[in-house]
Amino acid sequence: MAQCPSKPLLDFEKFAAGTPHALIGQLRGAHRLLWEDDEFATGGHWLVFQQADIDQVLQSPALFSSNFGPLLDDFPEPLLVEQRESLTFMDRPRHRQYRSLVETAFRQTAMRQREPMMRALAASILDEVLPRGECEFVQEVAMQLPTRVIFAVLGVPAEDFGRVADLTNTLALADDPEFAENRQAGFIASGLLMDYGTSLAASHRAAPRDSLTMTLLGSQAEGRMLSDLDFGRFFNNLIVGGTETTRNTLAGAMYEFIRRPEQYALLQNDLALVASAVEEVLRFRNPVVYLRRTATQDQDLGGQRIARGAKVVCVLGSPNRDPRFFERPDEFDIRRPLEHTRRHYRTFGGGPHFCLGIQQARLNLTVMIGEMARRLHQPRLLAEPRQARSTFMDGFKELRIAFTPGPGGPGTPQPRTSP
Numbered sequence: 001m002a003q004c005p006s007k008p009l010l011d012f013e014k015f016a017a018g019t020p021h022a023l024i025g026q027l028r029g030a031h032r033l034l035w036e037d038d039e040f041a042t043g044g045h046w047l048v049f050q051q052a053d054i055d056q057v058l059q060s061p062a063l064f065s066s067n068f069g070p071l072l073d074d075f076p077e078p079l080l081v082e083q084r085e086s087l088t089f090m091d092r093p094r095h096r097q098y099r100s101l102v103e104t105a106f107r108q109t110a111m112r113q114r115e116p117m118m119r120a121l122a123a124s125i126l127d128e129v130l131p132r133g134e135c136e137f138v139q140e141v142a143m144q145l146p147t148r149v150i151f152a153v154l155g156v157p158a159e160d161f162g163r164v165a166d167l168t169n170t171l172a173l174a175d176d177p178e179f180a181e182n183r184q185a186g187f188i189a190s191g192l193l194m195d196y197g198t199s200l201a202a203s204h205r206a207a208p209r210d211s212l213t214m215t216l217l218g219s220q221a222e223g224r225m226l227s228d229l230d231f232g233r234f235f236n237n238l239i240v241g242g243t244e245t246t247r248n249t250l251a252g253a254m255y256e257f258i259r260r261p262e263q264y265a266l267l268q269n270d271l272a273l274v275a276s277a278v279e280e281v282l283r284f285r286n287p288v289v290y291l292r293r294t295a296t297q298d299q300d301l302g303g304q305r306i307a308r309g310a311k312v313v314c315v316l317g318s319p320n321r322d323p324r325f326f327e328r329p330d331e332f333d334i335r336r337p338l339e340h341t342r343r344h345y346r347t348f349g350g351g352p353h354f355c356l357g358i359q360q361a362r363l364n365l366t367v368m369i370g371e372m373a374r375r376l377h378q379p380r381l382l383a384e385p386r387q388a389r390s391t392f393m394d395g396f397k398e399l400r401i402a403f404t405p406g407p408g409g410p411g412t413p414q415p416r417t418s419p
């Protein structure tokens with residue numbers, strides 16, 4: 001067995017400047033699967049790098065369960081029991097039933113209805129910062145659209161935005177001392193977010209209004225109506241799934257455009273490229289570093305014997321930069337054919353837990369990247385970005401930039417078409 005005495009990959013130091021893609025490329029070239037030691041109960045986990053093996057794991061929930069969650073962490077027993085009632089920790093057949101309740105709200109039809117509201121939101125977010133000629137992009141722009149959209153969908157009152165956003169940060173960035181004192185604080189934030197969702201359900205029942213919250217409260221699963229607590233769990237999943245991921249991708253997009261002004265110029269000169277730019281950003285800056293599954297029985301995977309109970313960790317960014325699928329994989333190029341990129345990246349996972357909000361994610365990125373390309377010119381760094389401390393989420397906690405407000409700044413290329 002390819003035993004390794006230390007941590008070849010999932011080590012905070014190796015992620016200090018973001019996902020170490022070059023290292024992942026080397027590991028992928030040298031190992032099909034690789035055992036990595038860790039500090040948790042099983043003493044280690046299997047890293048999976050190949051696209052086919054990742055697909056095999058994610059598409060075989062009977063062999064590789066989600067029942068212990070997508071993170072490496074061992075959840076304390078009472079918390080694990082509670083977490084198993086939420087979508088991301090469920091296996092079939094329960095998972096199918098619960099997931100189907102929220103799917104409609106994130107299908108194409110819903111997106112078409114939501115798009116005008118999103119375009120107006122994106123414009124107003126940029127209106128706030130553009131006149132200043134500079135901003136802290138993560139908090140002031142990247143976080144705003146996905147958060148405001150999902151809050152609008154769920155009927156979160158405006159006065160609670162800050163509180164819910166803070167809890168989400170603590171939970172998603174529990175390894176970063178700027179957001180959480182320790183991992184325990186992350187677990188507590190998760191509980192508080194669920195409590196908030198539960199009270200949001202109660203307030204909707206008391207004063208019914210048009211939102212996904214109301215729809216869910218009128219739904220049934222396992223032969224009974226959803227309770228306020230059931231809704232609280234959905235709330236937690238949707239807020240966490242929908243905000244941190246998208247904000248990190250958007251901030252990553254801005255950073256890549258700053259590093260490659262010629263790519264930004266291409267986009268500004270031809271807004272028809274927004275769609276392929278979105279897919280390239282998703283390929284190149286995949287925010288979710290890995291997904292963990294747990295083997296339900298002794299079995300073989302990629303020529304290795306995997307023991308029952310072993311943690312199997314799919315490295316999502318590995319196929320995204322595999323030269324077998326992408327020419328010049330380490331180059332950010334928004335002209336790549338969109339369908340090809342979509343087919344080969346694994347940014348949204350796979351199998352039954354495949355990202356439920358993929359249409360929402362794409363639309364968030366399309367709307368904001370399009371709006372930026374039209375109105376925000378010559379972006380540049382005011383300081384080196386600060387990376388959040390995590391081996392699970394790749395993202396900046398601070399990205400200070402300057403720009404020339406548009407339209408029509410001096411020397412600014414003008415867009416030719418609308419998306």
Ligand code: HEM
Nearest residue numbers: 070087088241242245246249348349353355356357360361
């Ligand atoms: C760039 C943006 C996004 C990325 C990269 C992303 C990525 C992912 C990934 C990798 C998973 C699989 C988790 C697993 O297998 O355990 C997932 C699941 C999920 N995502 Fe997303 N996501 C994004 C945006 C969104 C948005 C906007 C929403 C909702 C509004 C959302 C809601 C969810 C939910 C609810 C799940 C759990 C699905 C399930 O367990 O069946 N995501 N996402």
